[in-house]
Amino acid sequence: xxxxxxxxxxxxxxxxxxxxxxxxxxxxxxxxxxxxxxxxxxxxxxxxxxxxxxxxxxxxxxxxxxxxxxxxxxxxxxxxxxxxxxxxxxxxxxxxxxxxxxxxxxxxxxxxxxxxxxxxxxxxxxxxxxxxxxxxxxxxxxxxxxxxxxxxxxxxxxxxxxxxxxxxxxxxxxxxxxxxxxxxxxxxxxxxxxxxxxxxxxxxxxxxxxxxxxxxxxxxxxxxxxxxxxxxxxxxxxxxxxxxxxxxxxxxxxxxxxxxxxxxxxxxxxxxxxxxxxxxxxxxxxxxxxxxxxxxxxxxxxxxxxxxxxxxxxxxxxxxxxxxxxxxxxxxxxxxxxxxxxxxxxxxxxxxxxxxxxxxxxxxxxxxxxxxxxxxxxxxxxxxxxxxxxxxxxxxxxxxxxxxxxxxxxxxxxxxxxxxxxxxxxxxxxxxxxxxxxxxxxxxxxxxxxxxxxxxxxxxxxxxxxxxxxxxxxxxxxxxxxxxxxxxxxxxxxxxxxxxxxxxxxxxxxxxxxxxxxxxxxxxxxxxxxxxxxxx
Ligand code: G3H
Numbered sequence: 181x182x183x184x185x186x187x188x189x190x191x192x193x194x195x196x197x198x199x200x201x202x203x204x205x206x207x208x209x210x211x212x213x214x215x216x217x218x219x220x221x222x223x224x225x226x227x228x229x230x231x232x233x234x235x236x237x238x239x240x241x242x243x244x245x246x247x248x249x250x251x252x253x254x255x256x257x258x259x260x261x262x263x264x265x266x267x268x269x270x271x272x273x274x275x276x277x278x279x280x281x282x283x284x285x286x287x288x289x290x291x292x293x294x295x296x297x298x299x300x301x302x303x304x305x306x307x308x309x310x311x312x313x314x315x316x317x318x319x320x321x322x323x324x325x326x327x328x329x330x331x332x333x334x335x336x337x338x339x340x341x342x343x344x345x346x347x348x349x350x351x352x353x354x355x356x357x358x359x360x361x362x363x364x365x366x367x368x369x370x371x372x373x374x375x376x377x378x379x380x381x382x383x384x385x386x387x388x389x390x391x392x393x394x395x396x397x398x399x400x401x402x403x404x405x406x407x408x409x410x411x412x413x414x415x416x417x418x419x420x421x422x423x424x425x426x427x428x429x430x431x432x433x434x435x436x437x438x439x440x441x442x443x444x445x446x447x448x449x450x451x452x453x454x455x456x457x458x459x460x461x462x463x464x465x466x467x468x469x470x471x472x473x474x475x476x477x478x479x480x481x482x483x484x485x486x487x488x489x490x491x492x493x494x495x496x497x498x499x500x501x502x503x504x505x506x507x508x509x510x511x512x513x514x515x516x517x518x519x520x521x522x523x524x525x526x527x528x529x530x531x532x533x534x535x536x537x538x539x540x541x542x543x544x545x546x547x548x549x550x551x552x553x554x555x556x557x558x559x560x561x562x563x564x565x566x567x568x569x570x571x572x573x574x575x576x577x578x579x580x581x582x583x584x585x586x587x588x589x590x591x592x593x594x595x596x597x598x599x600x601x602x603x604x605x606x607x608x609x610x611x612x613x614x615x616x617x618x619x620x621x622x623x624x625x626x627x628x629x630x631x632x633x634x635x636x637x638x639x640x641x642x643x644x645x646x647x648x649x650x651x652x653x654x655x656x657x658x659x660x661x662x663x664x665x666x667x668x669x670x671x672x673x674x675x676x677x678x679x680x681x682x683x684x685x686x687x688x689x690x691x692x693x694x695x696x697x698x699x700x701x702x703x704x705x706x707x708x709x710x711x712x713x714x715x716x
Pocket of ligand 1: 364365369494495496497651652653654
């Protein structure tokens, strides 16, 4: 029996470098100023509990503003003013100038690594290695974005001539972007929309997810000092209070959200001019792993463990259901369960895999899935599966899972692994076809003929087919998207630049007058858009 009591520590057992002072955030960034919020605040409770005597205390790590509608609208007004119908300083800057600002921000951001990483552990319970990876990956994402934009700009720095018409075709910003990130990658995924939106010349209102707010606070000064006034503004608080009214103004041009389809839809419909609103979404997924009868079982176990249980299964790309061929089910499940039992459980800085869950009611939700499956004939097949204490939930492996169980279709976004036996490959294929979501799939097998027969039907149902590999978003230069209810828009480093901009051109018939006009404008560098400057 796993001793979950030993997982939680007394305060004085926390290594000194990971201890935390509570952070009472009152600042919000609007119109280039860090203003102080005087109204009510949201307390932030960490998913981390500490032992006090015979009991446990959920650690309070700070608070942040619960803004009201008026203040949220101020943030929007600042973004609208900074965009100024496309005439603002930021949207009319040259690409090179915008890149310079972004570099500036990046240098300042790097100085905050330790603070942000520590807060990631305390605020969302992500383990140290993954928290560091999230920070470093975000830095690389920004560097990659800058390089991708240089490439894009180099291609656009020439004129094309077609059917007697000269044109310079570039990408121009769209306007005011509302960026909302998820709690599981509160830095990285928020920035995968924020950074391309900014660098393409849009102005932004950013609202962090409910969990993962305080970790962005160390970056507010860097935002203020790196970009012109009003280019980036922050709002905090309850979505219905601060987001609904922003949408209702009709002044948001792009809505970028990584989160649930329900949240996306309920916010989007509040915009009065839906055709004007562009949406960029990363939403739910229920990625299946399909393990064929000739799969390399050890390899499949390794990939499925990491695929289903990294960050406690709280990744949109996680493997959320496994289909196992009956002929190898016993061996796979035995090895899989042994690997689950070997996963260390503990505090994020303890070098562990399974950590506290940040969402209120999450442990109870996991138990509901387990209870429902047990009532309908499945069993917990791993030792200690489903044991829980405070915010810790020991991963539960459920087998055999069937269609009538909630876990078969619902996205658990947590440490429960449902396994479905099959003898006929039509079972997992039908699962994918009938699914409301369509992000990725993993196929495990060795026979290339069998694998190839699955690739073709799958690529038209999901947007990434992984062979003998877990599902994942990276490398970030690869397209990341989904079908059905899983996504809207594609978010690789270079695709995101396209998503947050629109192709715009200046064209002129090839006449002597026009040749002279175009030549004088470019030669004398009179336009930021119409320019043949080449970024080195
Ligand atoms: O939560 C969804 C993330 O995009 C997953 O990214 O596959 O790199 O963990 P990842």
